[in-house]
Amino acid sequence: MIDSVPESDTVSSGEPSPNDAVLCVEDLVVEFPVGRRKLHAVSGVTFQVGEGETLGIVGESGCGKSSTGRAIMQLPRPTSGKVIFEGRDLVAIGQKDLRDVRPRLQMIFQDPISSLNPRQRVSDIVGGPIDNHGLPSGVSVTKASRDDRVATFLETVGLDPASTMSRRPHEFSGGQCQRINIARALILEPRLVICDEPVSALDVSIQAQIINLLEDMKNRYGLSLLFISHDLAVVKNVSDRVAVMYLGKLVEVAGADEIYSRPMHPYTVALLAAVPEPDPDRPPSPEIGLRGDLPSPIDPPSGCRFRTRCPYVQDLCSEQEPPLVQVTPGHRVACHFPMGK
Template identity: 45%
Template sequence: MSALPVTLTAAEPPLLQLSRAVKHYPTAGGVVHALDGVDLAVGHGETLGLVGESGCGKSTVARVALRLVPLDSGQLHFDGQDLSHAGGAALRDLRARLQMVFQDPYASLNPRATIGRVLREPLIVQGRAGSAAEQREQVAWALARVGLSPDMAERHPHEFSGGQRQRIGIARALMLRPAMIVCDEAVSALDVSVRAQVLNLLLGLREEFGVAYLFISHDLGVVRHMADRIAVMYLGQVVEQGPRDRVWGTPLHPYTRALMAAMPVARPQAVRAPRTLLQGDPPNPIDPPAGCRFHPRCPLATAQCRTEAPLLRDAGDGHQVACHLA
């Protein structure tokens, strides 16, 4: 099963939109530039794949989108409503409509609670619990949606495999019928065979409920399978984004090309195109380099790259890139 094409139009504003989002974290050693001017949008029923190396700011995007941490500057809009500084009822409504599936399927579940209690908790917190019979019906519905038996509701998390626990995490995210689910490395802790099952489950739920995903992963192969559009992050900034086939077929940023070159292939001897591999580690986010942040590792860097920061610009057909040389 593959992702269905979704196109954002001017007549249909995005479901989630980050505009010039900035988030810094003060530390004893200085200020960590987690996000610096990030622009992202996820349409209704769309899957946006967010990729990049560890430490590039992907998880901070998730936390900001969920309003788990506030923005330092910039704007967060959800379904047309500005939630950059929202609180009270507006933030409560956001939490119901925007859910999350976490990376660790065991740590994200309360080991002392039964699965039924875990799944009922969102209903209780949002004041939608109803009677005990209604709660049991909702729990059975959610378990059935993710391919689990309703009688599993009386078990505890340690009685399930990793793949089953992640299905429970997905069921919990579905309890409030959200418009969007943030998946932060949701399959990276699973075995390969189980990973494929969970990915296809997510795609099936999208077809059934029209839910949108912000799908965060370091695995480009997984993102290619899941996403309608791809956004590539490097050191707190988006360096390239666009429709999946455009970004995959014609990557414009040297960093995107390097990420694709680093993907494992089944028959390396059959790869004839030159593979540019990155050298060294990303710069310190406390002291990011001037100009293009990728220039210390870029084999094509010029004097302009070292002094002038490139802006994200249109390359046609919804494809955008932040590179002087693209």
């Protein structure tokens, strides 16, 4: 546990400076047309992911976390904002340049089975990126070198290449399919992998296996991860830093241990209180003080978007939107009245 936060700006749990960040997202906006109105899925989100870092994005359904992940992948392209990866703004570059970037920017999805093409064999699924983009080293591909690499990566993710390569996805369980997805995402040695709820569809005993595998892969290949999940405990276990999203906005960003031990935004506090803990001695989810339901992202509240459900709401909250500001080194909060301050 960190008891005192060092007074410098470059603490271990602090944020990467834009120079050593793998990914810089600046003022990202994602809007979808709904009839004649707009659904504000992501409304001006800014963050960085450092080299070798895991940034967890956590929030409830409809908060815009998945839209953020997809907007970084340019699937589809965001409404506005910058996504700077390897010194290039992915929002501004064309399809062809984007294709050159893709090998180093990969994604893993929630539903492991439906994200695999049921008609393809495992060897073609995992080897597919090589067929499309060639080997990361730039060496020309031969059938042998391709299959060799596929086998190596299958083995790395804990599957037996001999018995899996020629089979099709439906012959595998959810956990195994997620392993195949991970092998496919890693085979071109990406720098950044966006994981969108990678373990949510899996059983508890399988979930732990996949979390450990992702951690292992990250260390082995020096990956940076953007780990999107609704599960606070999972995010805590894998992340260096955690960003909490609510209704299209970041409300709090801090080091993983810091945010869980000293949450400052009332929403983070409520989320943490609601996590069911397998501890019979802890009174089950004490009243968490959150009123009502999530407002519609088509017509978000003025000022602070959380104000309609906040137990500490004051007049200022509806008049002025709180900016995401650094309160202690590496700990940013978007609240007029942060807690524990």
